Amino acid sequence: MSSSTAGSGLKCIIHFAQFHLDFRMPEFEAVTSMYGVKYEIDEPLTPERPFAILHFTGENPRDDVARVCSRCVLIYEVYEFVAVGDSIQDVADQCRPRAEEITRMFLPETSTWAFDLLTFGRKMTLFDKRDSFEKLSFLAPKFGTVDLKHGEKMFMTIYHYGENSKLTAPARVYLGMLLHTAQRQLPYKYTLKKRPFLGPTSMDAELALIMGNMGRARPGSFTLDPFVGTGSILVAATHWGSTCVGTDLDIKIIGAYTRHGVRREKNILTNFDFYHLPRPSIGWADMKVNIWSGKFDSIICDPPYGLRAFVKTVDSGAAKPKGETPSMPRNKSTSIANQMVSLLAFAASHLTVGGRIVFWLPVIVEFYTEADLPTHPALRLVSNCFQELTEVYGRRLITMEKVREATEGDEAAVMAGKSYDNFGKVVRHIPVEPTHEGERGRVDAGMVEWLPSL
Incomplete structure (x- = not known):
C-alpha cells in the first residue's frame, strides 16, 4: 500500500x-x-x-x-x-x-x-x-x-x-x-528529582502529565485540583496551557508558614516559578464547600488514600477551638467511599458539560470488581487504567465526562466495599453520607481562605 x-x-x-x-x-x-x-x-x-x-x-x-x-x-x-x-x-x-x-x-x-x-x-x-x-x-x-x-x-x-x-x-x-x-522527554524536564518543593505524596511527573492529557487540559480551559498538596498535578496542567486553581484542607502543606510560625523559604508556588509557569490560585478549603460561582473544564486530582495522607473532611458542627487561631476548622475522618460520593457530586455540579474529572481510586487487587467504581447519573465513564503498586495494592486512574447538567435527585453512588475502604488494612465503619444541596451551599467562617501572597 x-x-x-x-x-x-x-x-x-x-x-x-x-x-x-x-x-x-x-x-x-x-x-x-x-x-x-x-x-x-x-x-x-x-x-x-x-x-x-x-x-x-x-x-x-x-x-x-x-x-x-x-x-x-x-x-x-x-x-x-x-x-x-x-x-x-x-x-x-x-x-x-x-x-x-x-x-x-x-x-x-x-x-x-x-x-x-x-x-x-x-x-x-x-x-x-x-x-x-x-x-x-x-x-x-x-x-x-x-x-x-x-x-x-x-x-x-x-x-x-x-x-x-x-x-x-x-x-x-x-x-x-x-x-x-512525541513528548517522551517531557517527564525528564519535570522530574521530581529536580523539584525544589516536594512532599511525600507528590505525583510522579509522567503520570501527572498523562492525567493532564486525560483531563484535556489546554489553553483557554480552567482546571481545579481540590487535593492540591504540593501542586504536582497543576504543574502538568499549567504546562499544557490550562488556567489552574488548587485547594486543600491541609494548611500545613499549602500555607506560607510552618506550624511553628516560620515563613517557608519554599512553598507550593516555588515549583511554578522554577519552571517559569504561571502561578495558580491556591485556596485553603474543603471540597464539599461551595465557593465557586463558575465552572471548570477539568477536575484533576489524587485524593488521599489513608496511607501517607489521612482521608478527612471539615466537621462543620464541631465547636470552634480557642486560642490564636479561632477560625481554624476542625477536621474529621471520613471513608474513601464518602470521599468518592462527595467528589462525583462536586464534579457533576461544577464541571462544564463535556468537561472531565480525572482521579485515582485505590484498590485492593484481590477484591476489586468493576462494581466498585463510583457512579453519577450526569457522568459517564471514559477510561479505567490500572497501575500496580504492590502485589496487594493498586490504584486506578478513572476518567469521567459530564454528559448533562445534574438535576434534582441525582446522587453519586458507590458500592462501598472491600476494594478500597479496607485500603491500608484500616477498616473504617463510617456510613456513606449523601451530599445534599444545602450542605454544598453552606460556608462557615474559616472554612475557606485564599492564599494569594504565598
Whole structure:
C-alpha cells in the first residue's frame, strides 16, 4: 500500500512506550478527542507489541499527527507507513514494484536523508544490520544528500522480535518515514528529582502529565485540583496551557508558614516559578464547600488514600477551638467511599458539560470488581487504567465526562466495599453520607481562605 496524501488520509506506524501499558490508548484517545482527530485502526496496539498502524482520515492528517505528537507522553515517534511484513525480504518485495514512487514521495530533491534501524526485543549483529540496509538499498534516491545525524527525511526499519525475545527471526518488520517525535522527554524536564518543593505524596511527573492529557487540559480551559498538596498535578496542567486553581484542607502543606510560625523559604508556588509557569490560585478549603460561582473544564486530582495522607473532611458542627487561631476548622475522618460520593457530586455540579474529572481510586487487587467504581447519573465513564503498586495494592486512574447538567435527585453512588475502604488494612465503619444541596451551599467562617501572597 502506498503512502496516502492529505484529503485521502495518512497511514502511520506509531511507536508507543512499553510501560504504563493500560494508559497508552486512553491517553491517545483523550488527545485525539480534544483535537477532533479522526482515525481508524489497521493494526491495534497490544501488550506485547508497542507498534500500532493507524489511518488518520481527517482533512489535514499531517496536521493531526503533529497535534497528537505535541501532547502524547506515551508515544515515542510516528512514522509515515511504507510497508509491513514478516521479514525484511517480505518488506523489500513489497517496495520494489513502487520504488520510484516511494523515493519521490518521501524524499523531495532538496532534502537530506538517511536510513536507520530500530529493534525491539533483542539486539542485531552488525552483519544483520548490513544485510537489512542492503536489501533496501534500491530505495536510496539519486538526489539529495546523506546526513546520518540530522537528515530531514529518515527512513526507519523497525524489527519487532517480541519483548525479551530469544527469537533469531523477527515476528514483524515495519518500514516507515519519520514524521514527528512525541513528548517522551517531557517527564525528564519535570522530574521530581529536580523539584525544589516536594512532599511525600507528590505525583510522579509522567503520570501527572498523562492525567493532564486525560483531563484535556489546554489553553483557554480552567482546571481545579481540590487535593492540591504540593501542586504536582497543576504543574502538568499549567504546562499544557490550562488556567489552574488548587485547594486543600491541609494548611500545613499549602500555607506560607510552618506550624511553628516560620515563613517557608519554599512553598507550593516555588515549583511554578522554577519552571517559569504561571502561578495558580491556591485556596485553603474543603471540597464539599461551595465557593465557586463558575465552572471548570477539568477536575484533576489524587485524593488521599489513608496511607501517607489521612482521608478527612471539615466537621462543620464541631465547636470552634480557642486560642490564636479561632477560625481554624476542625477536621474529621471520613471513608474513601464518602470521599468518592462527595467528589462525583462536586464534579457533576461544577464541571462544564463535556468537561472531565480525572482521579485515582485505590484498590485492593484481590477484591476489586468493576462494581466498585463510583457512579453519577450526569457522568459517564471514559477510561479505567490500572497501575500496580504492590502485589496487594493498586490504584486506578478513572476518567469521567459530564454528559448533562445534574438535576434534582441525582446522587453519586458507590458500592462501598472491600476494594478500597479496607485500603491500608484500616477498616473504617463510617456510613456513606449523601451530599445534599444545602450542605454544598453552606460556608462557615474559616472554612475557606485564599492564599494569594504565598
